[in-house]
Amino acid sequence: MLITAGIAACLRWRDTWKNGGSSAIARDLRRLSPIWALILVYASFSLTSHLNIGHRHLLPIYPAIFIACGACTYFFRTKSGKTVAIFAGAMMCWQIIESSLVGPDYLTYFNQVAGGPKNGYKHLVDSSLDWGQDLPNLRSWLDHHLDTSATTRLYLAYFGTALPGWYGIQATPLPLDSSVQKLSPLEPGTYCISATILQQVYSFYHGRWTGQYESAYRLALTRAVHRFDLPANDSVINGESLQRLRFARLCAYLRQREPIANLGNSILVFQLNQRELDQALYGPPPELAPSL
Known part of the structure; x- marks a missing residue:
């Protein structure tokens, strides 16, 4: 118009x-x-x-x-x-x-100048796109695409107030529990991430991945290897930081990939094998934005 x-x-x-x-x-x-x-x-x-x-x-x-x-x-x-x-x-x-x-995903409408609804999450998130409304779509997609007989892990980073378990979605929440000292490894599998979380809007390490985040991540990895040499409180604090940094780096990697599914234009699904997971967590930085 x-x-x-x-x-x-x-x-x-x-x-x-x-x-x-x-x-x-x-x-x-x-x-x-x-x-x-x-x-x-x-x-x-x-x-x-x-x-x-x-x-x-x-x-x-x-x-x-x-x-x-x-x-x-x-x-x-x-x-x-x-x-x-x-x-x-x-x-x-x-x-x-x-x-x-x-329709019926009118909240996620973006015109073709912005790349259409499928690319809306690259421009706006939160109340402009993602209010946690697509758990039913995720449940339906899992019913048709997830092999329940396989040992593939299912991870979910959900932005919203609904309970995934109420919809019968049994997934490992991301980021993982940061209160434990032992860093639980991420495994190959299916990663379902809400658009707002993927863009790290409200994360402790928010926004794009920077050189400052990368340095902090490498330091936290090194400290985790030598965690037994750290005082108990320092070990817990380092574990919390590493969990957050690792997840932020994973999101930075996934932002460079096309999802295998975009459910309701607000929950993005990625499939990662071991090589891709190692690349995401330990390879060269997926992106390096200027530090603020």
Whole structure:
């Protein structure tokens, strides 16, 4: 809608400018100025605020955007107006079809400019995408794809308040229990991770993997090898840090891979063998973002 409105406005002003009607352009801008002022001021403060926890905080500007788009239909009265109107109709049909196809997972809708719903987690998570709503989808996927007779381990890092066990999902939670001194090894298997956790938004080691995290991880690994030489309290603290760092590094590795399944666009499923797991935990850093 915004693209169509912008094209219509540009074509209208181009024709007006050619006919020497600069005053008409100024009049159009004055008529729309209250709407654009509301959109620009509110969006600027919302995006630069420290309280930036979801797309829902931008919803108040949507009515103004819709009014502006509706007002731009006035600009269809140009030589190119018919072409623009056809383009606008095609865009609206595309929007309707896309919205229908994403159902019932409407929360996870992203248009094709952002890569579609399957790639939405690369841009926004938490309340803009992932409220822990897809445990039923995970249960259904496991019923059809997981070989219960095999010894493959199932791991789950779930973002939400529901109980996976209530849905019959018996999985090892990630990250593992950090209160034990002995570091339990991760094994090859199926790793199901909520999008918000995969992006490490609320993790102790949040965001992308950095050189600082890598140094801390290598140090924690070394200390774990020599844990018997550490005082008891230091050993527990090191175990907690290593659990968190190891999981953060695993997530950094998985962010570079395509999942084998994207359930409801909010729970991503990965299959890892021993070689891939070793690469994730002990190989070269999967990514190195600048340290903050």
